[in-house]
Amino acid sequence: TNGIYGLLGVARIQSNFIGIDADGVTPNGNVNGITGLTEISFRGSVMIGGNTREEGNIITGNKVGVLFLNPEIENIQAGLINNSFGTDYTERNVVPVTQLVAHVSVKKCLTPLTIKHCVFTANGIGVEMGGESTVDVQNCFFGTTRNNDKQLGRFTGSALYGHTSGDFKVSNTVFAHYGDVISTLTTSSITL
Numbered sequence: 001t002n003g004i005y006g007l008l009g010v011a012r013i014q015s016n017f018i019g020i021d022a023d024g025v026t027p028n029g030n031v032n033g034i035t036g037l038t039e040i041s042f043r044g045s046v047m048i049g050g051n052t053r054e055e056g057n058i059i060t061g062n063k064v065g066v067l068f069l070n071p072e073i074e075n076i077q078a079g080l081i082n083n084s085f086g087t088d089y090t091e092r093n094v095v096p097v098t099q100l101v102a103h104v105s106v107k108k109c110l111t112p113l114t115i116k117h118c119v120f121t122a123n124g125i126g127v128e129m130g131g132e133s134t135v136d137v138q139n140c141f142f143g144t145t146r147n148n149d150k151q152l153g154r155f156t157g158s159a160l161y162g163h164t165s166g167d168f169k170v171s172n173t174v175f176a177h178y179g180d181v182i183s184t185l186t187t188s189s190i191t192l
Contacts, residue, residue, distance in 0.1 A: 003062070008036040013048045017089070019061030020127050022184040024089025027097060029061030036068045047107040049081040049118070056082030058118075063080075065103040068113070079114040080104065086121030087152065092145055094153045100124035102161075105144045119146060122177040125155035125161045129187070133166040143177035162187035 003018045019029035034048065048066060049056040059065040065085045068078070084091045085103035103120050108112055108131025115137045120126040122143030129135050142159040143152055156179035160168055168182065169191045175181040182190060 002035045003032070004034045005032075006037060008046045011036075011046045011048075012050070013057060014050045014055040016057045018057055018059045019065070020058055020095060022073075022090070024058065025093075025095070027061030027095050029063070029097060031063045032067045032121075033059045033062040033065045034067070036066070045077045047079050047081065049079070049083040051081065053082050053117075056084060056132045058084050058089055058091075059103070060084070060086050060088070060121075061097055061098050063097075063101050064105050067105045067107075069107055077111070078109065078134055079116065080118060081114070082117045082178065083121045085126075087119060088124055091119050092150055092152075094121045094123060097123065098189075102126070102128040104128065105130070106133050107131050107137060109135070112136045114138065115140060119152070120159065121153040122155040122159070124155060125157055126159040126178075127161070129160070129162040129166050129168065130164045131166065132164070134169065135166070136169045138171050140173045142173070142175045142181075144174055148174055148176075153177060155179060156163060158183035168190070 018033040102125035105128040112134040158180040162184040
């Protein structure tokens with residue numbers, strides 16, 4: 001069901017293939033690639049990826065790539081940095097997934113979740129935000145490569161989707177090949 005599952009109070013998840021075979025091309029997914037549970041003891045720092053592309057993960061083949069599940073994440077520094085969602089190991093080809101819902105889904109995050117230097121294929125929701133969350137998206141590529149020279153899928157849905165109160169902060173990010181770039185119902189604010 002899950003590639004990685006549990007309380008991620010202090011965690012570094014780096015340089016992995018999650019939901020894809022060791023060849024870096026063939027999908028072999030889970031329902032969720034990474035599921036981070038939270039409780040009152042969930043304190044500290046969670047880094048999925050790292051400061052270099054070599055520390056990033058290839059997260060693909062899953063129904064949901066990264067899921068922060070339980071109601072509240074408090075007093076935690078959480079970052080998804082230099083990861084690739086939905087691509088093969090080259091970050092230039094889409095790995096087909098028949099039931100993809102979202103690459104990242106956040107239920108409630110009381111401190112900002114930083115998503116930086118990531119690539120998302122446009123074959124499902126890029127980032128789904130629920131609860132009173134703040135999601136800070138920086139220097140990412142949705143639906144295109146890091147060089148913005150190749151289409152990575154096409155989707156009639158949204159790159160960023162907020163369906164409860166929360167805040168999206170977006171800077172220096174490229175969006176392509178989505179029906180809607182940002183779709184919100186009751187999101188508190190969007191800063192571009």
